[in-house]
Amino acid sequence: xxxxxxQLAQEIVDRTMGIIGKNINVMDNRGxxxxxxxxxxxxxxxxGAVNVIKQGSGYEISEEEAKRLHGVKAGVNLPIYFDEKIIxxxxxxxxxxxxxxxGELVRMAAELSLQQAILINEIQWDExxxxxxxxxIIHYEGKMDPLFMERAMRLGIDLDLPRAALVILTQDRKKTxxxxxxxxxxxxxxxxQHDRIVVLKTIQPSRxxxxxxxxxxxxxxxYKSTKKAxxxxxxxQYHPGLSGxxxxxxxxxxxxxxxxxxxPDKDIFLYEDYYLPVFLLTASKxxxxxxxQPYFLMLKAKDSKGELTESFKxxxxxxxxxxxxxxxxxxxxxxxxxxxxxxxxxxxxDPRKTTDLLHIYLSFLNNELE
Numbered sequence: 001x002x003x004x005x006x007q008l009a010q011e012i013v014d015r016t017m018g019i020i021g022k023n024i025n026v027m028d029n030r031g032x033x034x035x036x037x038x039x040x041x042x043x044x045x046x047x048g049a050v051n052v053i054k055q056g057s058g059y060e061i062s063e064e065e066a067k068r069l070h071g072v073k074a075g076v077n078l079p080i081y082f083d084e085k086i087i088x089x090x091x092x093x094x095x096x097x098x099x100x101x102x103g104e105l106v107r108m109a110a111e112l113s114l115q116q117a118i119l120i121n122e123i124q125w126d127e128x129x130x131x132x133x134x135x136x137i138i139h140y141e142g143k144m145d146p147l148f149m150e151r152a153m154r155l156g157i158d159l160d161l162p163r164a165a166l167v168i169l170t171q172d173r174k175k176t177x178x179x180x181x182x183x184x185x186x187x188x189x190x191x192x193q194h195d196r197i198v199v200l201k202t203i204q205p206s207r208x209x210x211x212x213x214x215x216x217x218x219x220x221x222x223y224k225s226t227k228k229a230x231x232x233x234x235x236x237q238y239h240p241g242l243s244g245x246x247x248x249x250x251x252x253x254x255x256x257x258x259x260x261x262x263x264p265d266k267d268i269f270l271y272e273d274y275y276l277p278v279f280l281l282t283a284s285k286x287x288x289x290x291x292x293q294p295y296f297l298m299l300k301a302k303d304s305k306g307e308l309t310e311s312f313k314x315x316x317x318x319x320x321x322x323x324x325x326x327x328x329x330x331x332x333x334x335x336x337x338x339x340x341x342x343x344x345x346x347x348x349x350d351p352r353k354t355t356d357l358l359h360i361y362l363s364f365l366n367n368e369l370e
Contacts, residue, residue: 003118004028004080004088006042009035012090012110020102023093026110027077029053029086037093045070048077049089056086058103060096076100078107082114130155134191134200138165138249140242161187162205164212165236165249167256168197172229179223198252200245208238209272216268234259234269254278261368277365284369295347295363302346311339315351316361322352 009026013035016024026035031050033041047069052059058078066074076099077091090110092099133152136144152159170176173192180197184190189200203211216233223231236251238244251271258277259269271278283289303309311329318324326336340351349356 003082003121004034004114006034008113008117009088011035012113013037015113016106016109020092020106022099022102024106025049025091025093026080027089027091029088031089034088046072046077046089046091048072048075048091052077052079052089053086060100062096076103078103080107080110080114082111082118087114130157130189131191133157134189134198137189137200137242137245138191138198140246142243144242157189158187159242161202162208162238162240163189163200163245163248164203164208164238165245165252166199166201166212166216167234167236167249167252168199169195169232169234169256169260170197170230171195173197175229176223176231179226180219183219183222198249200249203238205238209235209270213268213270220267232256232260232267232269234271236271250282251278254281257281258369262365276362277369280362280365281369284366289366292363292366293359294367295349295360296367297363298347299343299360302342308339308343308346311336312343312351312360312364315340315357316364320352320354320357 004026009028012026013024017037023037024035025033025037025041025046027046027049028034031046031053033044033046033049036042048059048061056079058076060076061069061072061074063074066072073093074095075091075093076096077089079086080088080090088110090107092102092106129151133148133155136148149159168176168180173195177190177192177197180190180199184199185202187202191198201212201215212235216235220231220233223229234252234256236248236253236255239247255269255271255274255278258274258281259266262274262277263269280289299308299312311325314325314328315322318328322333322336322340326333329336343360344350344356347360349359351357351360
């Protein structure tokens with residue numbers, strides 16, 4: 001890859017000229033000027049640089065010699081090395097006897113800038129490769145690219161470590177990423193998606209649910225206290241192996257969809273709390289929810305005041321306990337009984353019976369998740 005490009009060359013020129021106050025030119029490995037304090041010289045061939053590349057050593061140009069050569073001025077030109085190869089030339093314009101002392105320092109500064117740019121590029125490239133691997137992992141279907149394991153080993157990713165998936169929904173991925181980056185462990189893996197961040201978090205399998213809930217709670221509280229921004233986190237379960245990570249991601253993905261529909265005021269959605277809605281979302285992919293009867297829609301159509309729906313939900317939230325449901329609604333038990341009779345009359349299902357209550361509840365969930 002050509003690291004000494006026009007952008008980096010001009011950065012070297014601007015930075016160096018600001019220090020020594022002399023015009024600087026940077027040439028590529030063909031002797032073409034790609035960075036200069038004199039913009040009119042960009043893309044010109046610098047004969048002095050061509051000589052440096054041919055000879056493999058520095059080349060000084062006097063005022064008299066400059067008159068005989070094409071596209072050059074008096075100055076000092078030195079090779080820029082990377083991996084013991086000349087990849088360019090840096091030149092300082094001026095009388096050689098006046099600027100000779102600057103030459104080696106300027107060359108070293110240019111090489112350091114180049115090395116830094118290459119290091120940053122390599123880090124960014126490794127991060128992109130890691131993200132590509134994470135994408136392959138969460139969409140794993142039993143087969144991997146033959147190079148997958150080789151890439152993982154080169155990047156130092158231990159695929160045997162237990163991990164679980166978290167999906168983070170945010171309105172500002174960059175700020176959220178920056179916040180999370182310093183709080184993740186070395187072995188944690190990330191993937192930036194359109195409006196979300198996927199984290200494959202290393203965990204202790206024996207207490208993954210409590211560990212991840214506590215972690216997510218800390219992230220959200222800390223992020224909101226500093227950024228005052230929107231953030232939601234859904235958490236999948238731990239399952240071993242690559243197929244387990246893909247399953248954990250699917251759980252977190254569907255849990256986020258279910259949580260946003262059913263409890264939009266909450267910030268953390270744990271798969272264990274949304275097992276049934278996630279089951280319905282998965283089943284709907286295969287058209288298996290089409291046979292669910294629209295009991296909830298029947299109920300809403302006859303419930304102009306919303307009292308029957310409110311009572312049904314209270315019964316669900318109290319696990320079918322009528323006394324607790326009546327207290328939650330601040331109504332007498334007989335009033336609740338009357339409302340439940342009306343629900344039975346409308347839907348043909350008695351919510352006091354566990355099976356009938358489940359039928360209405362499944363109908364409710366299916367309606368809310370659409």
